[in-house]
Amino acid sequence: MSEDKEQEQDKELWQMEAYTEAVKSGLYAKKTGLVGKYDNVRRYWEDELTRQFLRAPLQKLIKRCRAQMRRLRIMDLGCGSADGFELLAGMRHRDPGLHTNEVSLLTSNVLGQYTGIDLNRDLIRQGRLLYGENPKMEFRQADFRKGLPLAAKEPSCDLYFSSFGTTSHHNDDKTAVQLLAEIAERCQDYCVVMCDWLGRYSYEWQSLWVNDLSKHRNMDYVVSYIYEKEEREQRRGELQHLNLRLMSRKEADAIVKAASQRAKVEIKPLVWFDRSTFTGRHMDTAEYNTHAQPIRQAVNSLHEANVRTDLSSLLIDYVPKPGFEFLNTYFEQLQMCWNTLVQxxxxxxxxxxxxxxxxxxxxxxxxxSYPAALRDMMERMRHVVVGVGWLGIGLPRENIIEPQLGYALRYMVTNMQRGQGCAHGLVGIFEVNKHA
Ligand SMILES: C[S@@+](CC[C@H](N)C(=O)[O-])C[C@H]1O[C@@H](n2cnc3c(N)ncnc32)[C@H](O)[C@@H]1O
Structure with missing residues (x-):
């Protein structure tokens, strides 16, 4: 080969290195909302629902801080790699209108300090890598079962946040009571706390339902949903298992009451909500309920751009469990409403x-005679289909009608939930007001 040709080839190979670097950076990874931790249900249903219920308490907090001429201090207990920060940073004003550009609630003007707490060193490292440059963000490795990770001289926080089942890492209620009581004791005048447990009565784990609440308090939660069915079975031996507390509203109420008594100050529930009723991650694996159907996968598909969903894959056939009539009645009605909207x-x-x-x-x-939330969403879907069905360009079914059906289902389920632990997550938002 001539010297010129060799130089030309070297140059080409050198240019190829740029792609190798890009692949290594992870930025070339194929992103899809159909699977994984940050799938479409997490982003469009679970994160959004949490934001919806947290909006009013956060707005109240921001108003109070502003009145005192100070910025907001947040502690994220079990922060992972700052997922809570991302959830909070994505919170918006309710109806900002189409003309407004600034829609965020937690602007840099509002945020004073975000402290992420996690027991896992790798996640803390990842959090620092992602946000370590931001002087308002700090990450600490600590165990929240050993009390509130706040030094004696440190000012208390305004918002204590936990998300996605993190509170269920308190296997023994005593440590949850201790943490909540310490938060209330350290509170100067006002703070908001959010706890997030696994719901005791999720349809995903129907085999674990019990009437005697002293039984099956913790579940062996297998993180099998990250793999597709075949790979899941091949890797069964290496799957991660977590021991997690299953929580009903009655038990959660008792924890909050015990913490209030211990702190001698009221920890007042502002709202309770069930999150992911038919869309929890273990619906797709059917690990704990042989009748569970892959509904999360179907809803993920509704929200995926350019993908057409077979709408029959959304139809649910709820199989009741004898002896649990209060749950069967609720799930049966919800399932009928869900299927009616899809059909x-x-x-x-x-x-x-x-x-x-x-x-x-x-x-x-x-x-x-249909429940109001179902009637409203049926009317809405009629407007959506007639409004955009003729657009032609831009795949109106895949990119407008199907995501709107996703939002309509989400709205209906949210309106019919009761905050009793009948879904993947049971979330409680509380306030401590020392001037009340
Ligand atoms: C279900 S994950 C939630 C992660 C993240 N907040 C999110 O929204 O995706 C639970 C997190 O709590 C952390 N964790 C579990 N037990 C803990 C403990 N005792 N003290 C501090 N962090 C803990 C785990 O390492 C994990 O990052």
Whole structure:
């Protein structure tokens, strides 16, 4: 080979190094919302629902801090690699209108300090790598079962945040009571606390349901959902297991009451909510309920750009558990509402004709006897299909109608939940007000 040609080839190989570096950085990884920790259900349902319920308490906190001429201090207990910061940073004003550009609640003007606490050194390291440059963000390795990781002279925080089942790492209620009581004792005048447990009565783990609450308090939670079915079975021996507390509202109420008594100050519940009723991660694995169907996968598909979903994959066949009539009644009604909305949308799609820019015949009327949230969402889906079904360009079904069906299902489930531990997550938001 001539010297010129060799030099040319070297240059080309050297240029290829740039791609190797890009792959190593992780930025070239194929991102999909269909699987993984940050799948579409997490981003569009779970994070958003938490934001929806936390919005009013956070707005109140921001107002109080502003009135005292200071910025907000946040502690994220079990922060992972700062997931809580990302959730909070994504909180928006409720209806900012289409014309407004600044929609965030937690702007840099508002945030004073974010302290992430985690027991896992690698996650702390990852948090520092991602946000260590930000002087307002600090990460500490500590065990929240050993009390509040706040030094004696440190000022207390305004918001104590925990997310995605983290509070269930308190296997023994005593440590949860101790942590909550310490938060209340250290509070100067006002603070907000969010606890996030695994719900005792999620359909995903129906085999673990018990009427006697002294039984099955902790579950052996296997992190098997990160793999597809075949790989899951191949790797069964290496899967991670976590011992996690299953929580009902009755038990959570008792923990909060015990902490209030110990701190001699009221820890007042502001809201309780169930998160991910038919869409928990173990619906897809059916590890703890052989009747569970892969509904999370189907909802992930609704929200995935350019992907068409077979809407029948969303239909749920709830199988009741004898002896649990209070749960069976609730889940059966919810399942019927869910399926009705999906089937109504299927009918709307069948009746719509692009060339007519409308329906070829009137869609069936919505019975007035249906629950209000279902009726509202059926009407909404009719408006969506007739409004955009004719757009043609931009894949209206995949990119507008299906995500809207996702939001409609989310709205309906949220409106029908009762905050009793009947879903993957049971979340409680509390306030401590020493001037009340
Ligand atoms: C379910 S993950 C949630 C992570 C993150 N907050 C999120 O929203 O994705 C629970 C986190 O709590 C941490 N954790 C578990 N037990 C802990 C303890 N005793 N003290 C501090 N952190 C703990 C784990 O390392 C993990 O990062």
């Amino acid at each position: 109504y949308t299927q009918t709307l799609l069948l009746l719509h004709k692009e060339s007519e820019q409308g329906f070829v015949e009137d869609p069936p009327p919505v019975p007035g």
